[in-house]
Amino acid sequence: MDMLQTQADTAVELRDVVREYGSGQARVRALDGVGIGFARGTWTAVMGPSGSGKSTLLHCAAGLERPTSGQVLLGDRDLAAASERDLTELRRKDIGFVFQSFNLVSSLTAEQNVALPLRLAGSKVSMTDVRAILTTVGLGDRLGHRPRELSGGQQQRVAIARAMITRPAVLFADEPTGALDSGAARTVLGLLRSMVDDAQQTIVMVTHDPAAAARADSVVFLRDGRIVDRLVRPSVREVADRLAALEA
Template sequence: MQTHSAPPTGRDALAAVAAVDLVKVYGAGDTAVRALDGVTVGFERARFTAIMGPSGSGKSTLMHCLAGLDTATSGQVLLGGSDLTKQSDKVLTKVRRERIGFVFQSFNLLPQLTAERNITLPLDLGGRKPDAELLDRLVTTLGLGGRLGHLPSELSGGQQQRVALARALVSRPEVLFADEPTGNLDSRSGAEVLGLLRTSARELGQTVVMVTHDAGAAAYADRVVLLADGQLAGEIHQPTIASVTDALQSLAAAR
């Protein structure tokens, strides 16, 4: 079993969000499943990182714990120095609304609201007004200038995901989590969204953490973190489709 007791050091000490000796167990007794088994890893600010691994490796569980969507069995999740594992449900709800952004495979737009209202919804719920300059920059960068008055049903899948991305970024989250964000998109729309995620990290200074099973999607990231059987299994810097594919094949062969 791989265990860690010390906080992240070096590059990981500069992390926007980090896991420290993170353990997640589902169930109990003979049926218990150890989805995360002592994971310590940090995700740097203003960088685009992909989490990958075979089915059942714990990649989605790790993201859900990092984002405060699931509770860890033990260990720490540090967001800007705050330990999310010690927070109440009320505090976690506020953290998710104000400090974390989400982009999901299913878009999760409200069908009765225009694109603009969907974008500003998190701020509206928190009683905050959008930063007009940031909103204008996002609309321009994401190519939504002529679509703000449209309902989701009047937008293509790629356009809907761009609205979802703008919604996730408009509150200036410390970390943007993307869960298979191109899963429901055609290859062209998917490439556009991945390019925009990369741009948000490189030009907007956004920290992006994406879970994906697609080597092509991971190649857009600055770094790939590999998981296997709930433990860290390596990482790839400046990944390519070939380097990611080779790493995944090696992990599969070792199982």
């Protein structure tokens, strides 16, 4: 982590994180002593060849997986040492998720899907807030539509609104544009960009797409479970060239 970046400026930090799968000769080290801090109000893209550890990094940072060793700090809380109950609470209130597959409930309307995290957390549901956030993502006229009545891009915007309704400290996105056509992808990336610039949201995004990565503030590259490079405000060409070099 940048020495000038204090812990108060950091939304989530990994300290010497190791993640291993299997045992004995079949043991695989997916993350090999990763240390990185993600500053508040910034958007970081995570890239690397297949098997580099980028999805494992995202899952450990978001508390979906426990590291084999090391710390994952969300503010002053260590997710690696938290109980399952505490992790569930954190995931409901302080961490937002957006996935490639949208993960919407097919029987619920757009506004019901967005309200779902609040209901699961036992929080008071303000339908005014739900409708306001759907309007923010450009779906104020689709409140009563179910997922099958929405395009892929619209479904992903519902998923983003659902992730944001609890005002999470960090939004984690796993290939959020992977299932979208180019036009819908640009709309979703523009929405993420505005969340960082206008609402100071912190976003950590795994992607394989250089065009998506270039919309972020910085791009972190992994290979063999280790961070090997970082680019700040790169062009699409710079991202593509660096990724190609890692995959060679």
